[in-house]
Amino acid sequence: MASPRPTSELPDDSATDRARRPGGRSAAVRRRVLDAALAQLVQHGYDSLSIDVVAERSGVHRTTVYRRWRDVGGLLADVLHEASVDAWRPPDTGSLEGDLVEVNQEVHGALTGDPVTVALIAASFRSGQAATALRAFWTDRYDRCTDIVRRAVDRGEIPAGIDARRLLIAATAPLYHELVLLRSAPDPRLPEQVARSAATAARAGAYG
Amino acid sequence: MASPRPTSELPDDSATDRARRPGGRSAAVRRRVLDAALAQLVQHGYDSLSIDVVAERSGVHRTTVYRRWRDVGGLLADVLHEASVDAWRPPDTGSLEGDLVEVNQEVHGALTGDPVTVALIAASFRSGQAATALRAFWTDRYDRCTDIVRRAVDRGEIPAGIDARRLLIAATAPLYHELVLLRSAPDPRLPEQVARSAATAARAGAYG
DNA sequence: ATGCTATCGCTACATGTGTAGTTTTAGTGA
DNA sequence: TCACTAAAACTACACATGTAGCGATAGCAT
Numbered sequence: 001m002a003s004p005r006p007t008s009e010l011p012d013d014s015a016t017d018r019a020r021r022p023g024g025r026s027a028a029v030r031r032r033v034l035d036a037a038l039a040q041l042v043q044h045g046y047d048s049l050s051i052d053v054v055a056e057r058s059g060v061h062r063t064t065v066y067r068r069w070r071d072v073g074g075l076l077a078d079v080l081h082e083a084s085v086d087a088w089r090p091p092d093t094g095s096l097e098g099d100l101v102e103v104n105q106e107v108h109g110a111l112t113g114d115p116v117t118v119a120l121i122a123a124s125f126r127s128g129q130a131a132t133a134l135r136a137f138w139t140d141r142y143d144r145c146t147d148i149v150r151r152a153v154d155r156g157e158i159p160a161g162i163d164a165r166r167l168l169i170a171a172t173a174p175l176y177h178e179l180v181l182l183r184s185a186p187d188p189r190l191p192e193q194v195a196r197s198a199a200t201a202a203r204a205g206a207y208g
Numbered sequence: 209m210a211s212p213r214p215t216s217e218l219p220d221d222s223a224t225d226r227a228r229r230p231g232g233r234s235a236a237v238r239r240r241v242l243d244a245a246l247a248q249l250v251q252h253g254y255d256s257l258s259i260d261v262v263a264e265r266s267g268v269h270r271t272t273v274y275r276r277w278r279d280v281g282g283l284l285a286d287v288l289h290e291a292s293v294d295a296w297r298p299p300d301t302g303s304l305e306g307d308l309v310e311v312n313q314e315v316h317g318a319l320t321g322d323p324v325t326v327a328l329i330a331a332s333f334r335s336g337q338a339a340t341a342l343r344a345f346w347t348d349r350y351d352r353c354t355d356i357v358r359r360a361v362d363r364g365e366i367p368a369g370i371d372a373r374r375l376l377i378a379a380t381a382p383l384y385h386e387l388v389l390l391r392s393a394p395d396p397r398l399p400e401q402v403a404r405s406a407a408t409a410a411r412a413g414a415y416g
Numbered sequence: 417a418t419g420c421t422a423t424c425g426c427t428a429c430a431t432g433t434g435t436a437g438t439t440t441t442a443g444t445g446a
Numbered sequence: 447t448c449a450c451t452a453a454a455a456c457t458a459c460a461c462a463t464g465t466a467g468c469g470a471t472a473g474c475a476t
Contacts, residue, residue, distance in 0.1 A: 025472065061425045125330040138390060170405060173385035174377045181384060182346055197378060201409030233442065269455050274434065
């Protein structure tokens, strides 16, 4: 799932300032630690995720993990960074409503099925690194989704002058609110309901 | 701000099962601890809030605080419980839009000005007590706000058959999303913008 | 090959979080 | 006033979290 890394690459090593010695050992350590963190998260959940557990599981020493990632939030930020497909493109179903439904189904899937997303949200309240990573991720996604709105305007579905960000947030926020903050039971119809409402509102000229 | 307690009272003492000896000392301890927790929160923020700090600040022994409140989330749940005015009524401005704007301004105020709300949200990811308290609080508020929707239907502003909860969540969720999850800079126009959009959507027949 | 040094592993320590068991204090009712 | 006992204080412990310093290892350039 991770994007293949071009030979010429931005400094990266994300967790640290720069990789001044990116050779085999450091890379292997990073690999083992991130794998262990993800496995632990999947198998035993966010509450079980501690630096110590990950260190033991990966066979890397505690202090090394603390040094490179600082806290669980840093670990998760790096896991997300690695897992996020840079080539992600917003859906293009031919209608605003269809696109929003697809986006929402993805969000719903991430919030109910992907432990990394939920864990990172939880961690973002305790770790600056996690908060930053999460914000960057969302900013990027909302930016890319601007296309959805532009195409809808081009098709004449909705009036021009609509604030894409406001529309997109209106279309997704109720999902986060229900599942993350209110912790309601997941309802498979919810993504579609919410998306339809937002599309209706946009057609009626809201978000202008 | 706390509701005056009737002489005949439900078991209460909220944090514990029941108060079998609600006499002066226990009450005084609770008072000192909750005051200390709130003061610490206001002065030094959520990150500084630990059982130990609150215990020292209140002059109550650590183990006592641990026994009665268990964790910081329990402490915050009790603080919220005490601070929430049971007599809260939803606004009644005469229009759906006006009511939603008022609600949103309240939410906005709580999220930008009241450390207890934000702290409780943060704590809800670490403490079952905090999560439960928060959900109860929100459930209660959304229930009460049903009146807003019913009155709008009665006035003929919006079609009957609208799902009040869905409308109310659509009207408030973007605020939580922006301020809590995305941590955007507070924008004083946001409450009104979001409320107007939701009202427009409702008039256009969304949320049905 | 070989020296340089970034990075890792190790030890030791400091502090934070939470629990168990016991003693003391002070409401409560007779 | 005084015995009863709920609840607080105290002691002691167990484990989690996080940091400092130092010696060992192994990429990297020559």
